[in-house]
Amino acid sequence: xxxxxxxxKFQVLKTxxxxxxxxxxxxxxxxxxxxRQDPGxxxxxxxxxxxxxxxxxxxxxxxxxxxRSTTEDFPLRLLSAAPSQTSVYFCASIRGVxxxxxxxxxxxxxTVL
Amino acid sequence: DQQVKQNSPxxxxxxxxxxxxxxxxxxxxxxxxxxxxxxxAEGPTFLISISxxxxxxxxxxxxxxxxxxxxxxxxxxxxxQPGDSAVYFCAARYMEYGNKLVFGAGTILRVKS
Numbered sequence: 001x002x003x004x005x006x007x008x009k010f011q012v013l014k015t016x017x018x019x020x021x022x023x024x025x026x027x028x029x030x031x032x033x034x035x036r037q038d039p040g041x042x043x044x045x046x047x048x049x050x051x052x053x054x055x056x057x058x059x060x061x062x063x064x065x066x067x068r069s070t071t072e073d074f075p076l077r078l079l080s081a082a083p084s085q086t087s088v089y090f091c092a093s094i095r096g097v098x099x100x101x102x103x104x105x106x107x108x109x110x111t112v113l
Numbered sequence: 114d115q116q117v118k119q120n121s122p123x124x125x126x127x128x129x130x131x132x133x134x135x136x137x138x139x140x141x142x143x144x145x146x147x148x149x150x151x152x153x154a155e156g157p158t159f160l161i162s163i164s165x166x167x168x169x170x171x172x173x174x175x176x177x178x179x180x181x182x183x184x185x186x187x188x189x190x191x192x193x194q195p196g197d198s199a200v201y202f203c204a205a206r207y208m209e210y211g212n213k214l215v216f217g218a219g220t221i222l223r224v225k226s
Contacts, residue, residue: 004156031212042117042202042216043157050212058213090156094212100145102214104156 001026004105006091012111013081021076021108023091029103030096032074033058034066036087037107043090049074081112116140117205119217128226132190136203136217139184143205147214148177148188151200160201161188193224 007022025032033048035058045058049068063085065077074093078085088109092102118137126132136146144165149157163170163177163186170177176189190197203217 033213035216040122040218042119042218043204043214044216045213048213092156099212100147100162100206101159102212104149104158106154106156 003027004091004093004103006089006105006108008108009106010109012113013078014113015081015083017081019078019081021078021089021091021110023074023076023105024072025074025091025093025103026072027093027095027103028071029093030071031094032068033092033094033102034064034074034076035090035092036060036085037090038087046076046089078110081110083112086110086112115218116143117203117215117217119201119203119220121220122218123221123223125223125225126193128195128224129192132188132193132197132222132224134188134190134201134203134220134222136186136188137184138186138205140205140207140215141184142207143215145206146177146179146186147204147206148175149202149204149216151202151219157202190222193222195224195226198222198224 004025034046035043044060047066049055091105147162148160150160151157161175179186200219202219204214
């Protein structure tokens, strides 16, 4: 199993550009989520999904969209990038309700100029 | 308002000695606590967890203690090894919040040889 994979590893955008961060898992996990990590703030939840076709907002959803058309994939879209979205983004998955351990991907480091 | 706080940004310990990482929380509804370890350029990995109905959980060199009355938990690493040098995140969950986790800001542990 590859676990949770994320692409790209690094990305530089200009303000106003859009892009999609990819996340995939091959563990057949129901639950997937996106976090951003900023210095001194830990990991903050952006969006999450409890299964294919179901998504919901986390703590800091503004400026981001998600969709979950398959169990495996959970892409994160930046609609119009802003410098405040400069961060490291992590995707994570959990087997399902009642399980606690989240498996994280390696992260995407995004810089918005 | 940070519900999970790690007040020590960094900790330096000599190899072979005990490392104690602390975490405080404010929400009495949290029912499960987890510690994650993160190396540079990698995603967080699950280390150890504890249910709110317990006060101690041990796994090899790692022990987590929970003091519910003080809303405090701590991670003990004995003996500390240079490979333990990483960022440690405390996280908490409560059932009504689903599988979403609330993370602390992290503590950088440096184990000197």
